[in-house]
Amino acid sequence: MNTTLTRQYHPPITEDEQPRQVRRVGVLDRIALHLGIALIKWGRRPSQLETRERRANRVERELARLAREREAELMYRMLVMRR
Helix, strand or coil: CCCCCCCCCCCCCCCCCCCCCCCCCCHHHHHHHHHHHHHHHHHCCCCCCCCHHHHHHHHHHHHHHHHHHHHHHHHHHHHHHHC
């Protein structure tokens, strides 16, 4: 909302006669970007690789947990159905 009683005129918008030059990304910039991303990925790698036995144990534990959850849900449903 205008707080003054008079109208304010803005200067006209003029377009530049000379077209603007588009700045392209150079080869050196691309190399630097790829190097930076590679360094970040390298820094986030796990410090120790997981052995096959450890991975197998983790999978077995997960499967056992899922089986326990399924059995508990089945028992719960059986108890609820009786009522």
